[in-house]
Amino acid sequence: MVSAQDLAEWHALDNRIDSRRVCVKHRRGSIDDSEYRKAAMVHFREQSRAWEKRWARDGQEWSKQMEQRYCSAANGFSRMR
Numbered sequence: 034m035v036s037a038q039d040l041a042e043w044h045a046l047d048n049r050i051d052s053r054r055v056c057v058k059h060r061r062g063s064i065d066d067s068e069y070r071k072a073a074m075v076h077f078r079e080q081s082r083a084w085e086k087r088w089a090r091d092g093q094e095w096s097k098q099m100e101q102r103y104c105s106a107a108n109g110f111s112r113m114r
Contacts, residue, residue, distance in 0.1 A: 050106035077106040
C-alpha cells in the first residue's frame with residue numbers, strides 16, 4: 034500500500050487540510066489515486082489520534098492546532114472525489 038506520509042502533498046488553509054488538493058498528482062480514478070487516497074485517510078486518522086493524545090498531555094496551543102487540522106481532515110476526507 035502507498036504511504037501517504039512518503040508521498041505527502043496537501044495544503045492547509047486556515048489550519049484545515051484542503052481535501053480537494055490531496056492526491057492531485059494522480060489521475061482521477063486510477064489505482065494509484067485510489068491507493069493514495071486510502072493511505073491518506075489512514076494517515077489523517079492516525080495523526081488525529083496522535084495529536085489528540087499529545088494535546089491532552091502537554092496542553093500546548095500548537096498541539097491543539099495540529100489536532101484540529103488532522104481531525105478535521107480525518108472527518109471530512111473521502112476516498113472518492
